[in-house]
Amino acid sequence: MLVGVVGCNTREFGSSVGRPASDPVERPGISPLVIGEIYVADAPSAQFVELVTRQTDETVDLTGYSLCGAASCITVAGELTSIGTYDIAELALNASFGELAVVDDTGEVAAYVAWGAEPTVFNSPWMARAVARGVTQAGSFAALPFPMPDGVAVVFDSDNCDAATCGCASPSRGNDDREITLSLCPETRVSLELNELWTNGESSWVEIYNASLEAISLAGVRLCQLPSCIVFADQHLEADAYLVVHLGVEAPATPADNAVYFANARPLVLGGELVLLAPGGTDVSAEAEAFLSFVRFGSTTATLSRTAIVAGLWPDLLATARIPSFENEALSRSSVAENGADTWQPVAIEEGGNYVAGTPGSVNPDVSAASDEWYSCSFPRPWRVAPASELVMHTIQSSGIEIVNRSGDAIDLTDWVLEVDGVAIPLIENTLENLGTLSIEQTLTANHELSLLHAGVLRQFVLLGAPSTSTRLEEAVDAGVWPLDRCSLTFDHTLILRTGETGQSPADYR
Structure with missing residues (x-):
């Protein structure tokens, strides 16, 4: 049993995003008919399209009408009352990609549908005419989730008379599908x-x-x-x-x-x-x-x-x-x-x-x-990135390090420690105002480990070059304040922290 009406409003090269939040607005007078069902099987001999009048029991004269694919057209004739089924084997439509336009006696596109993954359909003159007349939309032109397996047809919700709402069912030649309940189309993705x-x-x-x-x-x-x-x-x-x-x-x-x-x-x-x-x-x-x-x-x-x-x-x-x-x-x-x-x-x-x-x-x-x-x-592994430090090593020079308070408030420096290669250097100030700077004189060469700690917790770490011994590198990686032990900065004179960065990776400095 088929259950659940669904929509297949599908963006080009995208996946189905479901039925629109509200039904499309009726546009009387645009065209007297719509496509009600299309079946594009791998065997062209089984392919058909069903045309449905907008109004039940309405009759449309199809003299001069054509059904057109990307490469050719076939003519249709006679009168259509409510519903009519037409073989389209002659068009040999591709189940993976293609288009079908219903063209009236004036050359206007009366109904249109496109499907599949072929980008050249975007340049189709039929689609351009369909968009111009308003029987489909440029951004979501009823691109259906094809290819469809044999035995599955796409049925349009004729009550809405809009080809952007559809569902799937077993092929049903000649049946009025206005009242049937449609199933979810087979999941496909074109991307x-x-x-x-x-x-x-x-x-x-x-x-x-x-x-x-x-x-x-x-x-x-x-x-x-x-x-x-x-x-x-x-x-x-x-x-x-x-x-x-x-x-x-x-x-x-x-x-x-x-x-x-x-x-x-x-x-x-x-x-x-x-x-x-x-x-x-x-x-x-x-x-x-x-x-x-x-x-x-x-x-x-x-x-x-x-x-x-x-x-x-x-x-x-x-x-x-x-x-x-x-x-x-x-x-x-x-x-x-x-x-x-x-x-x-x-x-x-x-x-x-x-x-x-x-x-x-x-x-x-x-x-x-x-x-x-x-x-x-x-930057450190995404699942272990540590919070940004309130104090940061902003400027690193061969003559010393400038520390900046970026917390938004004054900071008590009593429990803060700067280490160079594991040796603690006292912070001589007791308090550092917001955006205030503190310069630490220290001779630096190409290879050092620099660490900022608060109450014994490592808050920022910078690796310069390749020091001969390591004191806190493994701890820094585990704490998420440095990416990996192979990651270091080349240092010859000056490094400056980039605006907005945390100082937790080599990429943060210039």
Whole structure:
């Protein structure tokens, strides 16, 4: 028994987000008929479409009407009263991707539906006409969760006369589906995702993941970090597969099967916005419906972030992912987190005692879980990050250390201690006002451990170079005030804490 009416209002290349909060507004006069049911089986001979009049018992003269797919049309004739079923085997529609337009005798699109993972449907003249007439919407043009298995048809809720609400049922030629109860469509997902990226300023790679159940054509798909974009040629990416896009890199004599090379492309800049777009126009910032995946990282102007927010791919204008701080770190997208800055984390992978940048061409580590796969020097492991210290080592120079109070109130320094290589240095002041500074004279060279403790608890730690002995490094990593024992700062004269940073990683200093 079929239960539960559902909606399949699906964003291009996205997953079903369910029935709209309220039924679509009726638009009488737009078209006298709608698509009531469509069955696109693997065997074209079984394919059919059902047309339904907007008003029960209404009769529509179909003289001059056509049913059109992406490549061809077939004519229909006669009169339609309430409901009519039409074989569309001649159109040989693809169960994985395609479109069907009902075109009236004036050339106007009377009803329209598109489905699947093929980006070229975005450039369809039928879709453009359907949008212009108002029988479908540009941003969510009834892109159904195809491919459908044999024996499952998509039925539209004709009471609403809007192709953006639908459900699934067994094919039922000639039956009026206005009153039937629909079941949830088989779960499918059509999605291209930016998954991982790496750059050293001279060359870069970006990993794209096909999270859908079918192969996707990348023809015309664009990858942009403004002002530069690259456009993919006629290339398919299999379902649940990865493509590594190399920028500024010549193709080797024997390129990998899952790699593509753009030797003349500009490498990524650390600190920017990266977007994957369906084929379309030239004004990237105005193409929200073409946005497929997006990430903003580092300190950069939010040029495309507004559009990504509209597209539902980014949370807000302030969100930005932390950038990798070492050459052997990639910026990786967690497979278990929602879209947003916290979804992306700098990460390196240990292989035989060495650290490599990410996992190009394969699944990413789950950086949001408590896992020993976390090897980033950009900040401590996410599950053990310690609270920011009220006192911080703001400026580190060869002649000493400047400490700043960032607590918002005056601080009693009685229980605070600064250590250099395990040797305590007294803080000569009793109280330090908010934003006040305290300078500690100390000769520093390239290799030191610097620690700030409050009542015996390690609050901040900085590793300079590679000291011959360690006093608090292991404690700092365990306490979440330093990332890993391999992470250190190169020090020759001066280091300054970046604005807004906690001082809990090498990346926080410049």
